[in-house]
Amino acid sequence: MTQGSTKSTDEALAPLRKRIDELDRQIVELLNARAKVVVEVGHVKRGGAAAPIYAPEREKAVLEQIRQYNTGPLPDACLEAIWRELMSGSFALERPLRVGYLGPAGSFSHLAARRKFGSSVEYDNVDDIPAVFEEILRGHIDYGLVPIENSAIGGIGETLDAFLNAEVQVCAEVLINIHHNLLSNAQPDQITRIYSKPEAIAQCRKWLSVQLQQAEKVPVASTSKAAELAATEPNAAAIASSLAGELYDVKVQFANIEDNPQNTTRFFVIARQASKPTGDDKTSVMFTTEHAAGALVNVLDVFRDFGLNMTHIDKRPSKRVNWEYYFFVDLVGHIEEEKVRHAIEEARKHCLQLTVLGSFPRAKEVL
Numbered sequence: 001m002t003q004g005s006t007k008s009t010d011e012a013l014a015p016l017r018k019r020i021d022e023l024d025r026q027i028v029e030l031l032n033a034r035a036k037v038v039v040e041v042g043h044v045k046r047g048g049a050a051a052p053i054y055a056p057e058r059e060k061a062v063l064e065q066i067r068q069y070n071t072g073p074l075p076d077a078c079l080e081a082i083w084r085e086l087m088s089g090s091f092a093l094e095r096p097l098r099v100g101y102l103g104p105a106g107s108f109s110h111l112a113a114r115r116k117f118g119s120s121v122e123y124d125n126v127d128d129i130p131a132v133f134e135e136i137l138r139g140h141i142d143y144g145l146v147p148i149e150n151s152a153i154g155g156i157g158e159t160l161d162a163f164l165n166a167e168v169q170v171c172a173e174v175l176i177n178i179h180h181n182l183l184s185n186a187q188p189d190q191i192t193r194i195y196s197k198p199e200a201i202a203q204c205r206k207w208l209s210v211q212l213q214q215a216e217k218v219p220v221a222s223t224s225k226a227a228e229l230a231a232t233e234p235n236a237a238a239i240a241s242s243l244a245g246e247l248y249d250v251k252v253q254f255a256n257i258e259d260n261p262q263n264t265t266r267f268f269v270i271a272r273q274a275s276k277p278t279g280d281d282k283t284s285v286m287f288t289t290e291h292a293a294g295a296l297v298n299v300l301d302v303f304r305d306f307g308l309n310m311t312h313i314d315k316r317p318s319k320r321v322n323w324e325y326y327f328f329v330d331l332v333g334h335i336e337e338e339k340v341r342h343a344i345e346e347a348r349k350h351c352l353q354l355t356v357l358g359s360f361p362r363a364k365e366v367l
């Protein structure tokens, strides 16, 4: 490029950048005007009957409105990411929020928590899934992220079992694409060992059968533990999230090595309170029935008779009596809707016990 053309490019850019500077000034002013209103919301929530700081129903309405306002050229997903981060800042202005997840840091639960709650909340990593539930009940954390099901391996037994022992509420759901990465600070041909959680190794089976055949596959307790090992051991690699790579300072050598690119995990956000209706919600229930012919069908018949669509069903052994089960069902609708409330009252008549785990806005996007 000649000097003349560089100069004319600079000349052409200068006024455009000046316009951007002025718009940025206005955006900052507007963001702070919004933040001042959020501070007032915080005062209202803390006074009188204390209202939860995180309001999933309002989050959904705000994001839907943003999509409606959007006339481009920015894609909806970009604006949504900005507004999620903005709402994360709102929490900090109302009252610092503590969010717990199954650790160590860099796990997929951590990734789900960060995508949902942004970078302005405090995160706590907890040793196991039941401990996330306990920390909610003890008031040590405000919200907890727990995996409920994966598109490839199905229900997460540890989470389902934890609902039997802890009375927490489901207040939101989060869908996350699980992308695995091969992380290592060694050159690929120098890698002799690959650490990961057995499930992650299994989810990358096809890729591993053609790549890095020389390396030994070593199972460890979590993908984030694997990343930690890969950071310290020469010639070691890990299969883990890109977040784990960032946190433990290990390079992504190969991205998206999972066999199924649609590999998705659904997480529940658990809390001490449920969420208000949005008009597009789900209700999660857990029940056990008598050990008799047709007992389960009798309950499901009620949901059909009331026209309630079921989006999830799972079962876990009661662990009290052999072959006695707890069933977990997600229904479309909110418990405050007359039809849903009525259906659950009717279903209860066919159960030994039925617990409503919570109603929450239906997640539309995979984050």
Ligand SMILES: C=C(O[C@@H]1C=C(C(=O)O)C=C[C@H]1O)C(=O)O
Pocket: 038, 041, 053, 054, 055, 056, 058, 059, 062, 086, 087, 090, 091, 094
């Ligand atoms: C400001 C509020 O609190 C939180 C922050 C929100 C926001 O920044 O728009 C929306 C919902 C809440 O999770 C509110 O409840 O309106």
